[in-house]
Amino acid sequence: MKPLGVGLIGTGYMGKCHALAWNAVRQIFGDVPRPRLVHLAEMNSDLAARRASEFGFERSTANWRDLLADPDVDVISVTTPNQFHAEMATAALQAGKHVWCEKPMAPKLSDAERMLEAQKASGRIAIMGYNYIQNPVVRHIRTLIGEGAIGTVNHVRVEMDEDFMADPQALFYWKSEAASGYGALDDFAVHPLSLLWFLFGHVEAVIADMAKPYGERPLKEGGTRPVENHDITSVLMRMEGGVSAVLMANRSAWGLKGRIAIQIFGSAGSILYDQERMNEFELYQAEGRATEQGYRRILTAPAHSPYDRFIPAPGHGLGFNDLKIIECRELIRAIAGESFSAITFTDGLRIERTVHAMADSFHQRRWVGIGAA
Template identity: 50%
Template sequence: MSAPGIGLIGTGFMGKCHALAYGAVRAVFGDVPTPRLELLCDTPSDKASAMAGQFGFARATVDWRALVSDPAVDIVCITTPNKLHAEMAIAALEAGKHVHCEKPMALTLDEARAMTEAAKKSGRRTMVGYNYIRNPAYQHARRLIGEGAIGRLIHFRGFVDEDYQADPDLPWTWRATKAEAGLGALGDMGCHMLSMAIGLMGPISSVIGDIRTVHETRPSPEGGERRPVENDDIASAILTFAGGQQGLFSTSRSAWGRKNSMIFEVHGTKGMIRFDQERMNELHLFQNSGPSAEQGFRTILTGPAHPPYGNFTPAPGHQLGFNDLKTIEAAEFLRAIAAGTEAWPSFRDALAIEEVIHAIAASQGRRIDL
């Protein structure tokens, strides 16, 4: 595969993360081509030019349609607000580009399905940015489960909490609207935990969900009357997996003290595995073997024995970070494009996650089969 040209739309938190990932991916993983940071899109034009210079892109534009049709761009990275994902992704696929889109896929299930159909028709590769599943600790958990280290799986618990909306006097933003953001905590954070759950336990076959808006209004940033919050601050669900196991899931953007708490537990007949993203380089394993007086949790600290940790540093305990996970994700996408295989999670895979979060939102205490 020749050096692919990267077109980046959006320069916020995740836009910068993509720029860092594609800028570093060749140095970290020698088996992928060196991407060309070709074209960056943002508004206004002076911001686009400044960010292109900072991120190392050759050119800048304010027109995303010009970016997706540019012949020098092979991969379009979409890191814009959620409402723009579907239109941009479909246009890029129709222009023959591969698409790396941030989560959630879209505002609605219909949009996500249209994106999936466009990907199928185009024959191009797609990936959705569920980068937490790239963590070597998480991948080791999958290996342990596959090897039977905790026996037959019987139960899953997953909790993802942050406090960025805990303060009731925090000003209103676009994230409070269904037209701009779609779902709230479910779409912003909960989908990450569900990507982890599916990777560990398999497909989800039904949900019983409940969602709540804790702070029903927020102060207008312009002053005056408070503005309504239209989506969920908290969401919880009972999950049933296709294998018959039960799961518990909860997410909150109003949990004081939690910064990026993504905790899962997988219970089996011979032990359990526990992980917390706030200590992302550790995995906790319990196995019911040996004398009971000597049983207890083991803390596994990730290192080169947990690929691809060693591509970043040869020293155990030196730790990986959030941006490193996106670099791993970029490498996986480049490999999929080179091999002509589907990346994971592709639009088709991510649609299953969209179906789960929208079912939880619609459930209102009723069981919904998927």
């Protein structure tokens, strides 16, 4: 396989994370050619040039469309704000590039649908950046469920909480505008939905409640402005096969910094996991004497593939950025035509549909089903 030529649009939080992954993926895995970091786009030429130097890209531009025309670019990482994803990903696919697009697809469902259509028409690979499913812990939980380690799953709870919107004195900014989306629901809930999809398949019906912890927020210039979306969302759900589930998301949850906690109950045991302690999970198996039954806290280890590609000793810990390297390896696998594990635009669209159904259920105060497409 010839080295992939990489284009990168956006160099913020996720842009840097993608750059790190492209740069490290061969060192870690050893079995893929080292990608060639070709072309980087940012808002202006200076920033683009500086980031290209820092991240090790050959050339830079203030016009992201330059990447489409660059024959050395095979795949484009789209890491810009959500409202730009549709235009960029669609154009990239139409230009014959593979796409690695950060979640979510797009604020509007119609845009997300257009992205999938572009991917289908292009015949190129397009995956979403849902890195939490790449955690070896999460992968192993899927294996355990598949093996029946906790029997048949019958109930699931998932919570995603951070506190970056928790301060009522923080100034009003674009995240509280209706134009930016529903609030915690699409800003957040897509992550737990990616986990649910990865572990259990699709959501079939939902009813959501949404709440505003603060009705208004202060303005820099004095006075306040009403908050237009909801920082808190709670949803009752039914999964494929009727499994009952609850999803809770709160971006104003003081004290929680990166919680994505999942509780999985089955007929023979249960599993607990929380992203704030991403290198461990807890497993309860109903077997043996009553006097020794309990949750086993299991630390990540080389036996939880591909942890072994990073560290040969157990209990030493992967970091958040390492998950992106694993995702990058899956993308390269996909482009090479091999089997892979990542969220495609097809599955990504289903997640978006679920989010919009949740919003509908809140506004209509009733259960809403999610159609197949």
